[in-house]
Amino acid sequence: MNKETMEKIHLNFKAKLVLMISLFNISLVLCVSFFNYLWHSRQLTRLTINQTQQIIEQTGSNIDNYIDELFRLTLSPYYNDEIMNKIAFIPASPEEALNKKRTIESFLASVMTLPRDEILRVYILTEADIYSYTRTPYQMEDYNVYKNSFWYMEALKANVPVFIPVHAEKAFGEKPTQIFSVARRLRSKDNNDIILGVIKVDADYTGIKSICDKVEFENDGALFVINKNEEMVYEKNDLPESGLWEKLTLPTDNGDFSCRINGEKYIGNVTTLQESELKIIALHSYRSLTSKARGNLSRTVFLAFICIVASIVIFILFIQRFLHPLYHIIRTMEIVQTGNLDVQVPLEQDDEIGYLASAFNTMTSSLKDVIHRNSLLMKQVYEVQYLHKVSQYDALCSQIKPHFLYNTLNTISLLIKCGESKDAILCIENLSCFLRGIMNADKEISFREELSIVSSYLNLQKIRYGDRLSYNLSIGQNTENVSIPALSLQPLVENTIKHCCETSSAPVSILVTSEWDGNNLSIQVLDNGPGIPEETLLKITESLTREETQDALTSSIGLINVHRRLRLHFGASSGLHIVSGSEGTTITLTIPQNISREEGIICTEH
Template sequence: MSNTCHKRRICLTRGSVSACGKVDSVMKGLVFGLYRPLNMKLVLIFVASTLLPLMLTTYIGARFYIERTSEDTGILIDNTLISLSQSLSSYLNELDQLTLIPYYNDDFIYALKVKASESYESLSRYQVLSITNMLDSQLRFVRNTRKDIMSTLIVADNKPLFYSTNNPLNDVADNYEFAETDWYRKAIEAAGNAVFVNPHKQDYFTRTKGETVFSVARTIRDIPSRQPISVIIADANTVVLQKMFQDIDFHVPSHIVLLDEERHFVYANHDVSPALFRTMPDNRSVVSDGGQSYMVIRRTVAPYNWELVVLLSYSALEKKTLWIYVNSALLYIVCLVVAFLFYQGLSRKVMGPVKDIIKTMGKIEQGDFSARYRSRTTDEFDVIGRSLNSMIEELKQKIEVEYVLKLKQRNSEYKALQSQIQPHFLYNMLGGFVALNQIGERELLEKSIIDLTLLLRYILNHPDMTTLEEELTLIEKYGSLQQLRFGERLQVHVSCEDGIRLHKVPKLLLQPLAENAIIHGIEPLSRPCRLTISADTVVEAGVPFVRIVIEDDGIGFDPEQLQEYGQIGLTNTRERLQLCFPDSRFELESAPGAGTRIAIIIPEANFHGHTHSG
């Protein structure tokens, strides 16, 4: 449309919500009230409904599996130890019963008493042979049926009374101090009870002194008098213990240790520091040995008060636990990836229409009312999109109707204001020509009429919007016409920065102000006066402005009595300025005898980004 200041956002009515403001509100509502919070809500829902439950479930599952595995392992170990302790108890009981064989036959006891007595040396050869056969017949059964029994020895003090070994070439070591050995003293102190001897060397025999045996000893006493006769010791091969423990597997590296009632080592399948058992560790506690940690599991071998101890590698147990957590973490990651893919699909399905709606609203904000939302779904967003399209169509129609009406109204106002300027300008100029004619300045009158013709051509034929440079040129021509009339009483100075010369302003914006300064400020005085019109740029609070100043050193006036100082020209200029530059300022300073200064201040941004038509 013609005769417009410049294209800008048009408000429908003052005091009501503007069309552009409505679009902005909807846009902000969608962007800040829906899009970002909805995206965050989807993320929070995904975290709350998927990540946290999945993490919690995975952790609880791992913990449950670990506890279940630990419980099953504990039950397995306990059952194994129960079986082992029962086997050990049975075996120890068998060894215990083995040393009771002498009590099964009174003749056997009598033979031992005779052989242990000092009169034994005076017996005939036949009697000695009879006693020997008696003893051998009783113990031969043990030697032949129990392969684990390596030898049986009966001694009284340091005197061997009888022995039987699985090695026919074996013999008792000469001058062996039996009474000084620990097992002999313990057997005497036990007063007829069995004493189990820790693994030791069979150094009291000549052929097997390097063999390690596990033994049981008992004092043989005379039944009527209960006086000790001798000590019997049965030596068993430690291979029995090895075979008993060798096939046991707890699925982690482990040590099996058998301790007697005094907590001395009876057997260990691996080297273990005795320091671990100086103070018996609690069951299921953790002990360290040479940089290695072990979990202790104990079982008492009844009724002998022995301890069967299993040392499970704690690092291996931790590795098993770590393996479970690693597998749980991998499972969690796989489930997380799958859940994330589902979330991405759902997010795109939800956020895709939202982004399309926001994109459509962005085009509307830029003034493209042909933009429409194209539905890609058949859900609630399709309903929202169709409602949005309907709203845009209604908004477009309303803006077009209101815009045309408002534009016509503004053009009418502008034309009316301009029509006020032209007659007023002509009236003042013709008054000047009459004065020139009266004083007889016909040449000046002729020249003035020619200049007026050029000015009228500019006023009548030039577009409604002109450049600041052209407007200031008009002021210079107008000043030169007035100088023909006032002569040396009027000096006109016009200046403009180069960077703002092409800025567009309404035609005849400054001329009424210059005319007021000459007619009302300078003409009443008889002294020379100066009229200055300048245009430059200033910066206020970091914002650039274009400043146009019309200043004279004329008579001045009281601003409260504005009606006496060109009220029509000032009011006209103010209204035209507000029509084209709503953000501009019109400042007037004056005082009687001090001249008048008028400043028009327009934001620099108002001159950019708009088109001007004429």
């Protein structure tokens, strides 16, 4: 390979490297900027929707309060005994009738109409006459036939004020005016069974308009108030688009909605007032809401591209210096190809390329010494076998842990669904104790810690099965400090509960004991269950003798995993031994030890 060819490969490699980094950076910046824009836009839109909903709901509450004030205004005659007496009074002459009319209408003008600009007309209607005060040249439409009006008949029957929804009437001219009314039955203060008449108040929308005029949105928007016939009552539009109301299709439910008008996306909120049947609609332009986010996106992309161009320039300037040792290694490899093994690559830097140069030097030295190469190969084979053994051990450990968590979480779920919160809390506390026990310990823990894990597990299962489950931990005191792999005993107890409690309703008793058998620690788990069928027991025993767990019985994977872990950790003299009959099953866990022992027994019963 000549120098010209090497320079060509050199340039191609640099070009590919620069191109790869450039494309990666550009793609990364575009993706980050785009998703950041989406997130920011959605957050801003959701915040605006929530704020707008609160604003229009508060506006609706203010309108309801305003209408409630009108309801309370209809109680004014009750606070004036003279007026109530005049309403009940039956005149005997035209002079008395005229005096009664003047007194009542003067009260209506001074007390009910003059203090409030939005009240247009007030009436007190009796069976014999009408008393009114109006600010308009026109009376109400059903002035002459009020006795046949639905609101009059409904007010006479109702114990509460009657709201007359928004309707159009002539008030100041030929053009109809939007008016809403409230009516209340008047009873005699001396005798509630006597109905004196009905008081009716007509009002325009100046009061509602003053409430809506105070509404200010953080972003430009539009506010509409419509009646149940979808006629416009109030409009406030700060958006550049005009005529939005005519093109807007309202949803049937309250809350937020989105729509498109003339190709432009809008976000809206709507709420309906139950009493007045008015709808309040707020509208925002999506483009206006996200304008700041789009501006931030453009600035971010622009600055990012400037940084990318600068980084590419700097990278090109330094790439030759950084890759120079690599080219030196290539030239040295050409020399080695000729059969000269005495050459060495100088170690110019302590990085990946320096590591490559060092490895190349080691390789050439290894080629010179066959005996050293063979010994190194044997060492590598031994290390591979050891790592395989460790990885197999870790894989077996990871298979055991989820086995218990699944059942525990299922029990907690059932307790919560059944409303047994105390038992659910107790389950969570025991689960916390269990997890704390296995997470704070390494893969090899003391027998005392393992017993704590088993106790937490049995407490969880006792909550699940109640009186059907009882257990006894009879543990030799001298065995508490023995080190064993974590979760060596718990899967045995779990297997017992699974095949005894879950398959039968008979009470189950579990006994856990530990004792010394020479230099071996013997731990036994005994139960009074129906025992393991002979055929199944034979398959389990065969699985325990195999080197791998792939062909193990699915129902006995916990037992087989524990057995494999003990074998991997302590050798062939350790493991499980299972004896089963019609009176129960005994699982013996054997761990070889060489420690001193002291006398004493610790017993725990539940």
